[in-house]
């Protein structure tokens with residue numbers, strides 16, 4: 001989800017901006033946060049030229065523009081993952097679209113497996129940094145010719161996750177009475193779609209990784225490249241399976257289920273952060 005700069009949404013001709021071919025509403029799987037927006041306009045991904053289409057069960061497929069407690073925002077209902085077969089730059093294309101419609105703040109969320117032993121299912125891990133494993137192998141969304149209109153050839157990402165917003169989110173969590181559920185840690189994105197082996201998780205633990213997923217890092221790199229302020233968090237949907245004798249294997253159903261169970265609290269958390277951003281920017 002992202003915040004549109006004040007004034008920019010007014011008079012913005014979305015049809016013209018995106019050359020939208022169809023404006024058919026697409027709300028059957030809409031998430032509660034996007035559903036709760038006022039003055040919504042929805043654009044199915046397949047109506048946006050050159051946009052990828054989400055293929056994951058549980059991931060939706062539309063851009064939703066609207067007001068969240070009076071603040072203009074744009075939500076992605078459904079994101080793109082490398083394991084779906086798209087090039088990583090295509091997976092991050094929505095962030096470029098956000099930039100082009102005047103967005104300055106990105107709030108990225110994901111479902112992740114908790115590797116840190118202190119984490120419980122249902123915890124919210126504010127992301128303070130990431131390890132871009134895909135990037136170790138050269139799979140970086142900024143690979144290829146650099147478009148200077150967005151940002152520099154060699155961007156720094158060492159402060160990708162805004163420190164002030166992280167501190168504010170921590171405070172907000174406490175005010176909401178969910179301080180015990182809030183963690184701060186390091187996220188990593190793997191290519192997926194297979195979950196991790198026990199040996200891979202043991203290696204990641206040594207590297208200081210707290211939560212493991214298959215998204216977000218490439219979106220954050222592109223957002224950071226174009227000068228957006230980023231806040232991101234993981235919902236810990238499952239505990240990583242770090243020994244060979246655990247009965248339950250990692251599975252997507254558990255991820256979806258934990259997401260559903262925490263929808264309301266996440267919605268409230270995001271709304272409060274959005275309010276904080278508008279009041280302090």
Ligand SMILES: O=P(O)(O)O[C@H]1O[C@H](CO)[C@@H](O)[C@H]1O
Pocket residue numbers: 056079081109110111112192213214215216251252255
């Ligand atoms: O990161 P998000 O898109 O929230 O979803 C995570 O959950 C799915 C696996 O269950 C994968 O898509 C992984 O990336």
Ligand SMILES: Nc1nc2[nH]cnc2c(=O)[nH]1
Pocket residue numbers: 111112113114190192194195196212213214237238239240250255
């Ligand atoms: N890679 C990975 N992605 C996830 N998304 C939600 N849970 C997990 C997990 O345990 N591992």
